[in-house]
Amino acid sequence: MPMITRSFRRRPDIRCLVAECVRLFIGAVFLLAGIAKLLDFPQFLTTLHGYAVLPHHLVMPAGIAVVLAEVLLGSLLGVNLFVRETASLLTGMTLLFIAAIFVNIVTGRVGDCGCFGSIVPEEVGPGSLLRDSCLLAGCAWIALIHRTQKKASSSEREARG
Numbered sequence: 001m002p003m004i005t006r007s008f009r010r011r012p013d014i015r016c017l018v019a020e021c022v023r024l025f026i027g028a029v030f031l032l033a034g035i036a037k038l039l040d041f042p043q044f045l046t047t048l049h050g051y052a053v054l055p056h057h058l059v060m061p062a063g064i065a066v067v068l069a070e071v072l073l074g075s076l077l078g079v080n081l082f083v084r085e086t087a088s089l090l091t092g093m094t095l096l097f098i099a100a101i102f103v104n105i106v107t108g109r110v111g112d113c114g115c116f117g118s119i120v121p122e123e124v125g126p127g128s129l130l131r132d133s134c135l136l137a138g139c140a141w142i143a144l145i146h147r148t149q150k151k152a153s154s155s156e157r158e159a160r161g
Contacts, residue, residue, distance in 0.1 A: 015145070019141075019142060019145050019146075022138050022141065022142060023077055023078075023080070023083065023087075023142050024077075024078060025138070026074075026077060026087075026090065026135060026138050026139060026142065027074045027075070027076075027077030027078030027079075028074065028078060029074070029135065030070045030071075030073055030074030030077070030090060031070070031071060031074030031075055031078060032074070032116070033070050033074070033115060033116050033117075034066075034067050034068075034069075034070030034071035034072075034074060035071060036116045036117035036118075036119040036120070037063075037066070037067045037070070037114070037116075037117040038067050038071070038117075039117060039118075039119070040117050040118040040119075041063065041067070043117065043118045044063055044067070044114055044117055044118075045059055045060060045063045047111065047112050047113075047114030048062060048063050048066075048114060050109070050111045050112070051100050051103075051104055051109070051111075051114075052104075052109060053100050053103055053104075066093075069089070069093060070093075073086050073089055073090050073093075077090070077142075083142065083143075083146045084143050084146040087139045087140070087142040087143035087146065088139075088143045090135075090139040091136060091139040091140045091143060094132055094135050094136040094139055095136060097115075097132050098129065098132045098133060098136060101113070101124055101128050101129050101132060102129065104124045105124060105125065105126070105129065109124070110123055110124060110125070111123065111124060112124070113125075113128045115128060115131075115132075
């Protein structure tokens with residue numbers, strides 16, 4: 001009977017399991033948000049214009065960039081490719097989203113958040129700010145923990161030999 005090596009019997013680290021769940025969740029959120037915006041792209045452009053943080057001539061390119069980035073980065077995170085880089089880019093994107101929401105709250109502009117297109121209408125407000133702050137924390141944590149895990153793995157390999 002073949003002997004089972006110790007590495008197969010070792011229980012997975014709970015931190016790794018939580019990180020995988022967070023990675024998959026965040027990937028799904030961004031992928032679905034991008035698809036939702038794409039399904040009603042003209043409405044998303046109207047919402048983006050309503051934020052009044054971009055000149056009119058940049059609304060279309062910014063809208064295209066946001067949708068493509070959300071779909072691409074959400075997919076990459078979901079399939080576990082370029083995780084550190086992807087999570088870092090999503091951290092930056094989410095910071096921009098938070099800034100836009102904050103500016104609209106402070107200036108009193110109330111309108112559709114546009115975060116999930118017209119599929120899930122939501123007004124800009126403390127709720128959208130809180131949700132994006134949680135996504136920001138998750139993205140930053142995934143980027144950080146993935147980098148730490150990579151360094152730990154390479155250190156273990158060097159120690160073995």
